Amino acid sequence: MEIAWLGDPAAHEPALVGGKAASLSRLAAAHRVPPGFALTSKALGLAAPDLARGEVPAGLHEQIDAAYESLGRPPVAVRSSAVDEDGDAHSFAGQHETFLNICGTDAIADAVVLCFASAFTQRALDYRLHVGLQVEHIGLAVLIQELVTADVSAVVFSANPINGSREEIVINAGFGLGESIVGGTTTPDTFVVGKADLQIRARTVGEKRLMTVLAPGGTKELETPALLRTLPCITDDQAVEMAALACRLEDAMDAPVDVECALHGDVLYLLQARPITTLRPENGSGRS
């Protein structure tokens, strides 16, 4: 099986579609996850010799094209999804490539090649060695998902990563696509929301100096207009909606989670959710 659609039972299998895609596939049943499909680890394993030469074999190319057609040929995000990723112990956050605003089957195929290559960069291999994962047979899938042209992106922690409190939800949000927030290149707005009552506890407007916006065939990072830097990028209601989403995901995953989400207009999309792997003890006694 070369293609598995998010939400189909086949796409719930980490061994087949990687941890990231499997996680999203399970979430897609109950949450608004942008539609998409995975190129399975099996398909990529068979194509590995071609991919290593920088080519997508014709058969796989056709499969991608057919699936892309079913998706309606929108701009997509192409992400690598490793089979041993997103476990409780190992977060590959930021270790593998993500390509945003990819348009057309050929461009998707190019991005798939680059995803494949990214799994074998020295940095990725060092990380694997560091956390004790194998480097001989890396199972890799690629997730292709309709791109949310985000007005606002946010990372939501269902526990406070600063003080370890399980009673607080922390939201970091900024204008545009999520890269400037996730990549830490800009100081986001920060909302703290009480988990029990979903009341806003604190609201700090960050400078949001940079924002990621769409550019032809990708994205670019720009200075946020001065006027918008001083304004909160989400309303209190939107903060509460994000907090509620994080609560539901924490319940579903039975652990504190960090969630990537995006607003397009008034619609909140779930882009990623995974257990927080680095949360300090609850009483906050640990020193960093």
Added chain:
Amino acid sequence: MSDAATLKPIPIPHDFPVNWEQPDDAHALWELELQHLPGQSTALDESLVRRIGDKGFNAACEDFSMPIRNAYRRLNTYVYQSIAPVSHDHAVLEGLGREAQERLGAAIGRQRELWDGERLPEIKSLLERWRAFDSDGATDAELVAHVRDSVAWCERAWHIHFQTVFSVLVSMSLFADLYAELLGDGDPYGAYRLLQGQDNESLRVDRDLYALSRVAADSVTVRAVLDSTRASEVVAALGTSTEGQAFLDRLDAFLQDHGRRSTLYVTVSAPSYIEDPTPLIVSLQNAITQPERDDVATLAAAAHDRELLTASARERLGSFPEPVRGQFEFLLSAAQQGSVMQEDHNYWIDTQVTYEVRQVMLAVGRRLVANGCLDRADDVFHLTVEDLDDLSTDRRADVAAQKAELERFRDVAAPRFLGVFPPGPGPDDPISRAVTKMFGGEPAESGSASILNGMAGSPGVAQGRVRLVHALADGEQLQHGEVLVAPTTAPPWTPLFARAAAIVTDTGGILSHCAVVAREYEIPAVVGVRHAMATLRDGQLVEVDGTSGTVRIVEE
């Protein structure tokens, strides 16, 4: 004040002795207000201008929580202005600035609605009250009461004026800043091209005036009189023929509609066109020599260009997050409203309120003459508002002293700055930037005797011979294709623009009336040069580069 007090005072010229009215005055920076009050002002001008500042400018500052306050002082017959921050504490200013941004943000998006629905109706009702009062039929006591009412109405009108103007300036300034951030390519006019081609009261008056000039040009008799007679004698000369008399009727109709303007902004001592139509005759003499033009078509073409440029800007912003596009659309709409209101408020408030107050003052002057307190009705302009509480005291000695002071300082060069310069650069917040775009900043030294730096006012490059025009009445000297150089240009000057190759002014910034209208006429303008009148001479060939804001002397 303590750190300001330790700063070195600006040297005071020997022929301009300054007695500060208040002890703190010496510690502020005072700048000669040439843009709106060029030349000397009378005591009554000052009385009213002070109210414009305190009850107008500053009341509107409070409404919007703006962190600045304005003061006017008349020093040796020249009006100086000090716009200073309310505090030297950075945190205080920042807090006020945020509050101001919020309040102004709420106001600028609906400034047209506020103007049409609330502000203009209130101004019109004030004008009605003035027009309904029979000054000459009133008793002394009624007239004194009416003066007090008039001052209160005037203060209210100027309060509305500055509520309007701050919205205008801030909307256009914020839009220009945002445009530069998102789409700027170094063109200082990029943002303003999206505001062009909108009709306003200044352009409407100019069109009516041009239409009147076509009537004149079509009559051999009238044209001959205008071509060969000094402006001040044209009306008498026209009265001697039937055709001329018929034209005078047309002229009267124009004056009924638009004759309340003077050649200045807010100077109550300046006669209106109704009282002395000479400046209007100058404009007509100028206009009949102009080639045929179709202002409506020009405006429509500019509007068409604006729509194309707007569509292209929207396309370039298409990939930006909605909050950014939303902010752009909000400020574009606000600035487009502001661009129109920049002219319309002037037509209704600066012009008409000043006219009505002037008529009240002239009525008081006539009464004082009748009561034996003045020799001439217009001597009332040498009194203060407080003096007008009493219509039975002989004021002739006061008037003589005021006239002597005006005479004494008539040819003295009033220094541009008095007091002390502030310790550091001014605040850089949206409101201060907007004020700078109105009044102009400090041009950089050019480092060359043949280049004068100013502010970009209207794009384009043109060459022409210099014509210094101190007052609009001198406008008849401006020949076709010459460069109009003036201290400032109030809206009544704009009919002259059509004859000029380019405009150079000593005052103003990119949001001044001069710059706004020059852009609509597509004539290059460099504004806020500060010393163009003092440096340039009639007949010099200059190149005016409105895009870069420079004037180059090509030939002596």
